[in-house]
Amino acid sequence: MIKRPLPFVDPVIDDAELNKVIDVIKSKWLVEGKVVHELEDKFKDFVGTKYALAVTNGTTALHLAMEGIGINPGDEVITTPFTFIASVNSISFVGGIPKFVDIDPKTWEIDPKEIKKAITPKTKAILPVHIFGLPSNMPEIMEIAEENDLLVIEDAAQAHGAKINGKHVGGFGHVAAFSFYATKNMIAGEGGMVVTNDEELRDKMESIKNHGRPKKGGYLHLRIGYNFRMTDLCAAVGLAQLEKLPTLLNKRAKNAERLRKIIDQIEEIEYQFVPKGYTHANYVFAIKLSSSEKVDQLITYLKDNNIRSRRIYSTLAYKQPAYQNIKEWRWAKVLEYPDYSKVKTPIAKDIATTHMEIPVVPTLTQEELKYLEKVLLNWNG
Ligand SMILES: Cc1ncc(COP(=O)(O)O)c(C=O)c1O
Numbered sequence: 001m002i003k004r005p006l007p008f009v010d011p012v013i014d015d016a017e018l019n020k021v022i023d024v025i026k027s028k029w030l031v032e033g034k035v036v037h038e039l040e041d042k043f044k045d046f047v048g049t050k051y052a053l054a055v056t057n058g059t060t061a062l063h064l065a066m067e068g069i070g071i072n073p074g075d076e077v078i079t080t081p082f083t084f085i086a087s088v089n090s091i092s093f094v095g096g097i098p099k100f101v102d103i104d105p106k107t108w109e110i111d112p113k114e115i116k117k118a119i120t121p122k123t124k125a126i127l128p129v130h131i132f133g134l135p136s137n138m139p140e141i142m143e144i145a146e147e148n149d150l151l152v153i154e155d156a157a158q159a160h161g162a163k164i165n166g167k168h169v170g171g172f173g174h175v176a177a178f179s180f181y182a183t184k185n186m187i188a189g190e191g192g193m194v195v196t197n198d199e200e201l202r203d204k205m206e207s208i209k210n211h212g213r214p215k216k217g218g219y220l221h222l223r224i225g226y227n228f229r230m231t232d233l234c235a236a237v238g239l240a241q242l243e244k245l246p247t248l249l250n251k252r253a254k255n256a257e258r259l260r261k262i263i264d265q266i267e268e269i270e271y272q273f274v275p276k277g278y279t280h281a282n283y284v285f286a287i288k289l290s291s292s293e294k295v296d297q298l299i300t301y302l303k304d305n306n307i308r309s310r311r312i313y314s315t316l317a318y319k320q321p322a323y324q325n326i327k328e329w330r331w332a333k334v335l336e337y338p339d340y341s342k343v344k345t346p347i348a349k350d351i352a353t354t355h356m357e358i359p360v361v362p363t364l365t366q367e368e369l370k371y372l373e374k375v376l377l378n379w380n381g
Contacts, residue, residue, distance in 0.1 A: 002371050006307045008284075009183045010361040012244060013237075020236035027232075035232035039239050040193070043178075046160075046242060047170045049195040051202040054230040054238075055209055058157040058179025061192035062090030064228055065153045065175040068194070068205040071096040074335055075124035077153075080110040081316035082348045083129040087155045088317045090177075091127065095331045097338070099123070100318050102345040106273035108132070108286075108355075111347075112140040119144075125151040130159035130169050133185070133281030134272055138164055138172035145173075153177070157192075160185040161249040162281035170195045175205075180238055185252070185283050186245045188238035191230050251362035252282035255369065259285050259360060262373045268294075268381075284312070285360035289381075292353045297381050299356060305375045309358045316352050318343045 024035055036054045044052035055061045071077060073095030079088060081100040091098045101114035110128050126145055128136035138154075145152045152173030156162070160178060162169045170176035175198070180191035196202055207213055212225030230238075263269050270288040274280045289295050295311060302309045317323060318340040326337045359372065 006359045008308050008359045010363045011187050016240040017237045020240050024232045024236045030233050031231050032229040033232045036230050036235040039235040043193050047168045047195050049171045050197045052193050052195045055192045055228040057190050058192040059086040060228040061177035061194045063093050064205050065177050065194050066090050066094045067208050068201050069151050076122045077125045077127050078115050078118050079127040081318050087129050100343050103348045105347045108272050109136040112137050127153050129155040130162050133159050133162050133283035135162045135164050135169045158283040159281045163279040165277040186241040188234040191234045248362045255360045255364050256282040284357050286355045286357050288355045294381050295356050311356050314352050
């Protein structure tokens with residue numbers, strides 16, 4: 001009945017990307033140039049911030065954000081353990097100390113009440129992650145940040161198209177990072193973007209991502225910097241994708257709506273709660289089951305029926321060997337880290353082990369959705 005295994009990743013790539021890449025190749029200028037700058041310009045308009053800077057990937061976008069706003073060795077940054085490891089590593093790169101707090105049981109986003117409890121005199125910033133494309137509670141997070149004089153770096157790697165009351169994520173915090181990795185709502189063949197409304201910060205980050213050069217370039221180096229520059233080749237793919245993004249998001253939203261209606265009929269399965277006024281970007285459609293065993297059973301059952309699904313982030317960030325063995329990290333030679341083996345986030349622990357991803361990709365056809373519905377409703381787990 002279905003012609004392919006239903007995928008959870010299926011980028012939409014066609015002549016639009018091809019033609020733009022050919023133009024770049026014909027121009028003979030493959031590295032950062034006018035195509036990167038066009039992508040920056042259009043992406044800042046999409047998000048609604050004043051500035052955007054393209055970089056090599058979402059991880060370097062976060063790293064650049066940390067360098068730019070000045071997270072220094074020993075500064076504590078409060079974040080969620082329920083995320084991809086790059087969110088947390090970006091704090092560690094610059095010597096910041098990740099402080100993990102629990103998540104909200106309904107939205108699976110960092111819990112503002114827990115953030116408040118974790119603030120110490122050493123706290124410098126908060127790093128919310130808009131997990132799976134649902135915005136974190138930015139109004140409350142910004143209020144806490146203001147009251148306590150903290151900086152906010154949004155990890156919007158998964159959240160192109162996510163909004164709160166019509167305002168796009170990325171524009172709430174002091175700086176935000178997006179990713180254009182192969183699985184994301186828009187892709188670029190590796191790529192990332194930092195966005196901000198702060199001109200001084202923008203200029204500093206532009207310098208840091210280009211060997212610490214001044215605006216006019218050359219061989220003067222004002223500060224220690226990196227090479228985080230995106231290529232025009234990747235930007236060409238990104239530009240074509242950005243043009244398609246509203247259509248792709250629309251399809252994801254429709255598919256997610258349909259999936260929610262299906263899941264509503266299955267008593268023991270839940271999904272991420274979308275608060276009123278929040279627009280989920282539907283990067284991942286995740287469902288939560290009553291136990292870890294049920295997750296294994298459902299994944300096997302779906303596989304047997306030609307539907308791909310998987311666990312993601314089932315190991316919380318502080319449980320990863322990288323953080324359990326933090327003494328081996330270079331900054332541990334001069335900095336005091338918490339004992340990550342003692343961290344407790346019961347809600348995140350439960351969700352991490354009992355959730356899984358099912359297909360929501362924009363290319364799903366009506367027939368495929370109907371099939372998915374039939375298979376899910378027939379599950380007698
Ligand atoms: C939440 C989150 N942060 C950061 C990243 C890093 O992005 P990239 O893979 O482009 O380096 C990713 C994606 O992979 C992500 O999902």
